Amino acid sequence: MESENEIQMMIDSEPPKSKKTTQLIFDKSNEYVCEPIFWKDTDTLNVNIVYHSGFTSGGFNIQIHDHRYEVSPFRMSDHITDHEKPSAFKNPKQKLILDKSAYKPNDSIYGYVEFEKTEYDQYGNVIPHKGKGYFRGKIEYIK
Numbered sequence: 172m173e174s175e176n177e178i179q180m181m182i183d184s185e186p187p188k189s190k191k192t193t194q195l196i197f198d199k200s201n202e203y204v205c206e207p208i209f210w211k212d213t214d215t216l217n218v219n220i221v222y223h224s225g226f227t228s229g230g231f232n233i234q235i236h237d238h239r240y241e242v243s244p245f246r247m248s249d250h251i252t253d254h255e256k257p258s259a260f261k262n263p264k265q266k267l268i269l270d271k272s273a274y275k276p277n278d279s280i281y282g283y284v285e286f287e288k289t290e291y292d293q294y295g296n297v298i299p300h301k302g303k304g305y306f307r308g309k310i311e312y313i314k
Contacts, residue, residue, distance in 0.1 A: 197302035203230050205308040207280050240267050242286040244300040256293040263287050276312035
């Protein structure tokens with residue numbers, strides 16, 4: 172039996188319809204863009220679905236490694252604090268469909284993601300996160 176963090180990635184036999192358009196809804200907004208990257212000296216693909224406001228950014232990340240994946244919401248701010256503790260997340264549901272089983276830098280990636288996660292922050296807040304939609308992008312290599 173698979174643990175919560177070891178959910179098998181589903182590979183679709185046909186490319187998703189996102190070759191024509193990208194439509195992602197995350198926490199009721201559609202202003203997110205897809206930024207897929209490989210970091211130097213790693214074989215984990217990071218597909219960042221993000222919204223940048225100039226002072227903050229947020230969205231979710233799909234980490235893909237060895238035919239497994241994990242979807243994680245995130246927020247970043249220019250407000251720096253030494254006392255912030257990371258949130259805990261529970262995985263009630265996640266699904267990922269990709270057009271290929273393996274990628275390398277400069278490849279195009281097309282896919283569909285759907286997930287729900289519950290965040291438990293350091294202040295005792297329970298924050299639900301939901302996202303779904305098609306994404307596409309060109310994978311960048313970051314040194």
